[in-house]
Amino acid sequence: MEYKIALVKGDGIGPEIVDSAVRVLEKIGQTFGHTFTCTPYLAGGCAIDATGIPLPQETVDGCLAADSVLLGAVGGPKWDKNPGNLRPEKALLGLRAALGLFTNLRPAKIYPALAGDCPLRPDIVANGFDMVMVRELTGGIYFGERGRRDGKYGPEAYDTEAYSVMEIERIARVAFETARKRRKNVISIDKANVLETSRLWRETVHRIAEEYPDVTCTDMLVDNAAMQLVRNPAQFDVVVTTNMFGDILSDEASQITGSIGLLPSASLGSTKRGLYEPIHGSAPDIAGQNKANPIATILSAAMMLRYSFDLGAEADAIEAAVDRVLNKGLRTADLGGGEASLGCTEMTDAILAEL
Numbered sequence: 487m488e489y490k491i492a493l494v495k496g497d498g499i500g501p502e503i504v505d506s507a508v509r510v511l512e513k514i515g516q517t518f519g520h521t522f523t524c525t526p527y528l529a530g531g532c533a534i535d536a537t538g539i540p541l542p543q544e545t546v547d548g549c550l551a552a553d554s555v556l557l558g559a560v561g562g563p564k565w566d567k568n569p570g571n572l573r574p575e576k577a578l579l580g581l582r583a584a585l586g587l588f589t590n591l592r593p594a595k596i597y598p599a600l601a602g603d604c605p606l607r608p609d610i611v612a613n614g615f616d617m618v619m620v621r622e623l624t625g626g627i628y629f630g631e632r633g634r635r636d637g638k639y640g641p642e643a644y645d646t647e648a649y650s651v652m653e654i655e656r657i658a659r660v661a662f663e664t665a666r667k668r669r670k671n672v673i674s675i676d677k678a679n680v681l682e683t684s685r686l687w688r689e690t691v692h693r694i695a696e697e698y699p700d701v702t703c704t705d706m707l708v709d710n711a712a713m714q715l716v717r718n719p720a721q722f723d724v725v726v727t728t729n730m731f732g733d734i735l736s737d738e739a740s741q742i743t744g745s746i747g748l749l750p751s752a753s754l755g756s757t758k759r760g761l762y763e764p765i766h767g768s769a770p771d772i773a774g775q776n777k778a779n780p781i782a783t784i785l786s787a788a789m790m791l792r793y794s795f796d797l798g799a800e801a802d803a804i805e806a807a808v809d810r811v812l813n814k815g816l817r818t819a820d821l822g823g824g825e826a827s828l829g830c831t832e833m834t835d836a837i838l839a840e841l
């Protein structure tokens with residue numbers, strides 16, 4: 487099969503880590519008989535420098551014409567003082583909107599070889615931790631009506647949350663489909679004891695759950711979820727929640743794993759085209775020094791194979807190669823490799839060798 491991938495390398499360590507992932511994709515292509523045609527596009531700070539704006543139309547058009555998008559990271563101190571519409575992060579929001587991406591999928595797991603990096607007590611994670619957060623990305627309070635007004639006690643500000651049945655139905659379906667590829671367990675997180683949007687959320691998620699009798703579905707209040715994540719993280723398989731709750735809980739979940747250099751993510755819409763990127767930023771402090779950990783981006787490419795191209799065996803092969811490299815004790819500096827740390831290129835070589 488032939489697949490067209492738009493590469494948005496971005497700034498800082500972006501180019502190094504995306505190049506690593508491309509090397510892995512090329513190897514997968516050779517082994518499994520696929521062709522991945524990768525075309526680079528500018529976005530973020532590098533696009534501001536080259537074209538004056540963070541997201542050139544050519545990039546949007548290129549991403550829309552591709553089968554999927556692999557992104558490194560954008561931003562850096564050079565552009566920190568730019569006005570709002572000329573900040574590198576604008577490119578991310580613009581791309582998400584242009585591609586209609588309403589779901590953010592963030593897996594978080596503890597690798598047994600790196601269990602020592604988990605900040606929780608060993609007995610708490612004795613049963614492992616391997617979950618996926620399915621976060622609604624384009625609705626809720628981050629997109630609701632907001633403003634300032636004169637209130638009863640003087641000036642006040644307000645933000646509003648609204649969710650339509652359609653928005654909840656489509657994110658719920660993503661969660662149940664994701665669970666079918668995993669341990670078939672969905673926990674839906676809301677605040678239905680207080681919020682009307684949560685009551686509609688709960689009602690709608692349960693209606694969709696009836697279409698998936700092979701998947702169990704339970705509810706959890708968000709305050710309890712924040713507590714359960716650090717009390718008994720093994721109970722979570724797939725979590726589905728709103729934009730704001732997902733924003734907060736996905737960062738909590740990522741910290742349990744102990745390393746942001748390992749965590750991939752996917753943003754998905756109603757087509758097979760997705761945007762895949764590591765959860766970390768552009769790490770300007772180590773850019774261009776061959777110190778970046780490429781694993782989060784390589785695992786993001788694996789997610790692209792699984793979710794956009796339905797190449798499950800190929801994605802499994804990449805994930806298994808990463809497991810084997812970590813089990814052998816190979817480490818980049820951020821994973822505590824110390825004197826024996828591998829650089830970005832050498833870690834990629836090690837993963838390629840395992841493939």
Ligand code: NAD
Nearest residue numbers: 559560561562747766767768769770771772777778779820
């Ligand atoms: P960061 O994630 O870039 O870096 C935080 C720390 O983690 C740094 O010490 C960095 O060296 C380290 N780190 C991150 N990724 C690593 C990797 N793959 N290997 C080894 N070490 C790694 O976060 P930050 O410092 O807050 O932000 C730096 C820039 O990135 C800012 O301009 C920020 O706006 C941007 N940012 C972009 C994205 C994105 O593109 N999606 C996300 C977050 C931050």
